[in-house]
Amino acid sequence: MAACRQRSCWSQLPRDLLSCIAQHLDSRLHVLRFRAVCSSWRSSVPLPPKSPSFPKQLGSRGNYPTRKGIPSFLISRMNVYRICRPGFEAASDQKFWFIKVEETKEPNKFKVLSPFSRHPIKSMPPSFPKELNLLSFCVEETVSAFSIRQRREDPDTDVDDHNPLIRKITFASDFISSRSAVVISRGNLWRVTSDGNGNPWNKFNSNIKFRDIANFDGKFVTVDLYGIISERDENTFSLEEVRSTLDQTASECERYFVESCGHLYLVVRDLYICSDQVYYYPKIDGFIKETGDDPVPVKFRVYKRIPCSGDEQNEYDWVEVTDLSDQVFFVSTDCSFSFSTQDSKGCHGNCIIYVDEITDVEHLENKERYEEDDDNNELWHLKNGRVGLFNLADQSSGSLALFPEYLAMFWPPPTWLMGDQASSSS
Missing domain, CATH: 1.20.1280 (Monooxygenase)
Incomplete structure (x- = not known):
């Protein structure tokens, strides 16, 4: 003693x-x-x-200094945090929960978003705390992404819902000095600057339909509809490297970049296996399912970016991997990330949790909106079985609702988050 x-x-x-x-x-x-x-x-x-202050207003596409009613955009930061329960050091079956929040104009005020979309959750459980004391938990930032919403004509009103024409926005590492970003809108790649001089939107090749972009290793890495990967210097935007399609058959597929353990991966949802059921529709910059009740088969492939050996034309190569060890990849249009299941009882790695964003053709033709429920559709993907889990080992898949241990990481909020320790000031 x-x-x-x-x-x-x-x-x-x-x-x-x-x-x-x-x-x-x-x-x-x-x-x-x-x-x-x-x-x-x-x-x-x-x-x-x-980091750069957000939310941040950005001018509309096109230079309209005198016209009224031209929308502008508000860019906000979305963060996904992994919150571990109190007493996690001594827990043999560590429990954690992912929360996605969006910054607001008020300091230290956030909107809680659906983990499967950009929709704010307006009907949280009554016991969900209004404030979270982050010192009461182990909190890790899993990924930081951005949303872009169209402002109303009245600048004093709140912003509209997210702009569906904007698929992805990524900023340069030195955004404070360069004031530049890259946006994928309707499949087109735009360089956006916010220095206040001239038209802030500049389009790259309009004949290419891009699916995702990542800022990695000082470069903007893009992938198009057919799997061609390009790397651009994030400061000069000069094209440094082009990698031909990784697919044996160059086809229209959904593609996502994921950073994991210091490496960049490309996750491909292979739609070639269901090309008679699903096709790309440029008007909505998305995939459409033909009318019918037959389920769409699900298959994913994963590629890892590695340095080339020897005198190769390209500096980096992409190799297919079939084992993610204890890692789980979460992929969606809004944000993608990875996490470890090493300390989570009942959960195993080497799988992909995905948001099925294929649109049914009947809804498109009839211009129908999905039936609203009590929480204004923010959890529509989950409630309609559109969030799934794919096992890379045995190539099986199913609705996330069939895997309660994994589902509990995202929804609903865990009871241990509702205790007294969560109600103190944040």
């Missing part, structure tokens, strides 16, 4: 040691939590620099 009393208090750690520890923290959230331990730690480590 005497030896225990003589141990140095955590607050008495040397400043140089604290600074060394802080240098190994890999996110702004971790630095803030580190500084929140005590005044000694807070004074030893400076506040991390803030």
Whole structure:
């Protein structure tokens, strides 16, 4: 006991040691939590620099300085956090829950979004806390993405729902100085600048239909409808490398980039196996299912970006992988990410959770809106069986509702998040 009393208090750690520890923290959230331990730690480590301020307004496509009623856009940051239950250090079956939030114009105020879409969840359970004290949990930022919403004509009103014509927006790493981003809109690739000079929208090749874009290793990496991968310098936007399609048969497929464990992956939903049922429809920049009750078969392939060996024309190669170890990939148009199941009882890796975004042709032809329910459709994909799980090992798939251990990671909110420790100020 005497030896225990003589141990140095955590607050008495040397400043140089604290600074060394802080240098190994890999996110702004971790630095803030580190500084929140005590005044000694807070004074030893400076506040991390803030990322670009959001939400941010962006002009419309086209230069209309005198016309009224031309919409502008509001860009907001979406973050997905993994929250672990209290006492996670001693838990042999660690439980965690993913929450997706969007920044608002008010500081430290967020909207809770559906994990499967960009829709804000308006009908959260009554016991869901209004505030979360992040010091009460282990919180990890899983991915940071962006939404782009069209503003109403009245600037004092709230913004409309997300713009369905905008598929993806990604910013340059030095956005503060370059003020530039890349947007995929209706399949077209646009460079967008917000320096206030001239038309902020500049289109690249309009004959190519792009499906996803990632900012990785100082480059904008894009993939098109047929699987051709291009890499551009994020500052000059000069084309540095083009990789021909990875598919044996170049076909129209859904494609997503996923970052995992420091590597970039391409996840391909193979629609060639159901080309008689599903086709790409440029007008909506999406895939349409022909009329019929036959289920669409599901198949995914995964490719990993690796450095080339020898004197290759390309600097990087893409190789197909069939084993993701303990990793699970989550893919959707809104955001994609990976997470480990190593500490989660009942869940195994090497699988893909996906949002089925294929549109039924009858809804398109009749211009029908899906029937609204009590929560205004924000969980429509989940409630209609459009969120699925694909096992890479045995190539099986099924609705996420058939895998309760995985479903519980996303919905509904866990009971341990509703306790007293979650109701204190954030």
